[in-house]
Amino acid sequence: MLDKSMNKAGPEVDAILVMSLTSIARKGNIESKEIMKLRSNLFSWLCVILPKKLKREQKDYQHNKVKDDSFPAYLVLMCLINIINITIVTKTSFDEDIISGYSNQIVKAVISSLKIGISNICRDEVSSLCLRFVRVLVTTFSGLNSSLSKVLNAFQIHMMIATHSMFKSSLAKQESSDIKNNVFVENHKKSLLHFNIMDLTKLDLKDTKLELVYLLLCCVSVSDKYIDIDTYGMSSLIGAYNAGLSEFDRALRRLFYLYELNSTKHEKVRFRSQE
């Protein structure tokens, strides 16, 4: 049914989604083939529609319009994050055949999410969710012996972020007050409850630049390859550092440390004291 209605929208898809998400959430810990297939199909389908939804979101944001969409980009992202979180919590996995069939679409979804996450072309909440989606995806698949783990390369994702022309400006961005005051959750409580998306208390939406650093941290920690950062990337990171104890500063300092540890392991001295 999902396959058939993939390109449509409306109450039919809406109902299928609600039912699927509910059954995945409830029966997540029961490892049956049907549940695994349903989860994998749903995940792939959401990845397919994500780039289109993000494009629409971007257009609306640029033209300052609010179009009525029953299943907007933030909900797609949240559903995706929710599905991945369920697999982490229940220690289950995806159907390898289904996922490998959609690997190109999944990679496209990741690239679109990265683009929206780094560039300042969408609402802060959507950018933050995009980056979180990539992070949880990298975290989940890098540990599995999956065909997708070969495509989702932490090294490449890291490079794409650190060399992006908007990297510096996205780190220098002011913290979003809406995210800080949890306005987003309050505004969308109804839709989130409707789609049975995660316990609202766990929906801890982080600032975009914090999510960006978390994603870099995640890439450095999961990659088997030596991850380095050039001086442009490093100067952008240092420029955003405030020598404090905020979550952002702590994450940044940890990131500097991991870069240093990485370079020491590979015998490339990045930092040295004066002789």
Place this chain on the structure above:
Amino acid sequence: MKQSNTFLNSTSMVSLNHQPSRNLFTDEVRWGIYENEHSPLVQGRDMNWEWFIENLSPERIRLTLSQFPFWESLNPLPLIEIERWYLSTDDDHDDNQHTEDDDKSKSSDSATSETGSKGNETRSENDVQKKVVNIIRRDYWQGEGTDGRYSPSFILPMILSMLLAFLPSEGLQRMSKISKMNELNDENDEIWKKNTETDEVMLDNEYESQNDQSVQCEVYVDICYRLCEKGGAALVLASLSCIDPCLRQISVAIIGLLLKGIYSKEAHEIDLWKQRPQIQMILDSIQRGLTLRRDGIKSKNKESSLSDVSRLPPVSAIFLAQASLIVSKVDHDMYSSINGFFLKLTENHGAYKDTGSLPAFISLFCSSSDRPDQLKKEKIWALSLLSEAVLDNFDYVVASRRHVPALLLTTFETTARRKEKSSSFEMESILKAIIILVRNGGRIAYSHFTQKVGLTSWIKGFLASVDVTKCLSTLSLRFYILRLVHEIMNCGVRYCEDTVSDKYLIAEARFLMRSVVDFFIETTHTTFYRKERDSMRSQFQSLFCKTMCSMQSVVLLSSKDGKEGVEIENRLASRGVNIKSIHALLEMPWANHKELVRLIGSLSSFSFFVNKSDMDMVALICASILKVLLATDFVEMSSNYERILKMIELMLEKDKDNVVGNAVLINLFLSLRFKSTVSNESIEIWKRCLEMLKNKT
């Protein structure tokens, strides 16, 4: 210092020149808004550290001291929720338990070991890090506005790098000789003075021939002067309390380097540095104190290394840091007291003797000053030191050795009995200090306060024995009383083990409930409560509900071994909450319905008693509770639903004859039928209640 070097290097980075092959130096780091202000490549080497010293903010240093992050480590700890290899780490509710005997560094030593490697190494490391991570989780910023604190583990290596960068290599010898001469001047050692004077003449001749060396010395001393003026010395002194031994080592190294500058001839020549002798006195005192302590440890444990720096209790280190800031201002209220404290240190050439104990508290709290205003200021300062600087169980141990908990309780009671309005701030400060001792003192504080000091009995006794309306004459004071009860009960839940103190606390919570309820009702009748803003009143209600819930959690600890069933039968006890009080609570306007539900839930776990004269209230109370149950979503009260029904059943039984045939109650019960079907037990209670009501109809 092997470990520190690793990250000393890693905190030093970035060139604005985009040449990947270029090596980066420690003095090329700049952060945040200052990034673009100074380019080392443009301004030349001498100006490389200017941005750092210029932008070091005294305000941020003060904020750091107000809630010092003693848990920081030189090698940043992993973010367990982000880095993949830490994802499965379970939470640990225990706090970091380090006693003085193991020199407070055991856990931290391992916590700061290599943190980035994967696989088995990180797995074994996780267990140790969990404890530190738990402290970090609790260390959320409690002050106003955003968290502006500095990260000492970043700033300290920067200060050390800066001092080392400017340290004149040739001038070192000269400065140290002069410093030795200065010391010995005081002791009138003429022979040594003669010798050093000869050296001095010789060195001066060399000095004249080396002009740039003189400039180097002047620049170095200027850096030391500016660093002290900005409060850098205070940050360094506070860092002696860090769990990470590497940070303590860096602190000691910086103190040594600062003293080199302070003792120098150039420092004496800076006219503006009027408070130099005072700073010198404090730094010198702690340096000697640490040496003495190290000798003491070395004599006990011969395996300890010379480079080991003992951890100071945060309260002692932060006292030193605050002292260094105070002596820099002659017009500070505490200047003479703090200056006097250090001047009185005569043993071992003025060595600071409180490296393992609570400094100056008793002398300031029980001040003998002639002036009443100064006496009060010293007392308040001593209390604020406790509130800001008691950060872990080590602090509690050193405070309890000086009998501080008992002293605070006694002083509070004495001050309260004086019934002076002017002393309410002092009373608030005392309560705040007690709360901090309970909250940050860990398991040790919890056991000591409940078993030895008898805090819960004291609160109960105090509320029963004094005229509360006159003694606690502000809402703010009453907030603190509730917070104190809330804190001790929370500790009870957090540190629950099947020990004597837990059983004692459970029993105490049952009796304390009545005092707390009466105290709350009495407060709502006062004029100052009525005059308060709505928001303040709702905050007070909210705190009361939280306190009641935490007391309930303590009482329910006993249900783990199935004792609750027995307790339910004994709920109609004479020492329980008066049914009149329950009625008053239910009749009160509540800003938040959820809080009322939680309150009813917590009341259902405690005993209550009914006077014959209050029998007519039973039906009213039952009806009010039933109405609340009907109006509430089942999820919000699911855990307490059965208990609440049981409480209603007990009340109905008590007033059996009068409630029979009560149509309102019967209707309410019938409406509650669906919700009661949730469990066999609740439907049974529901049936029995209905049976009781319809019996004679």
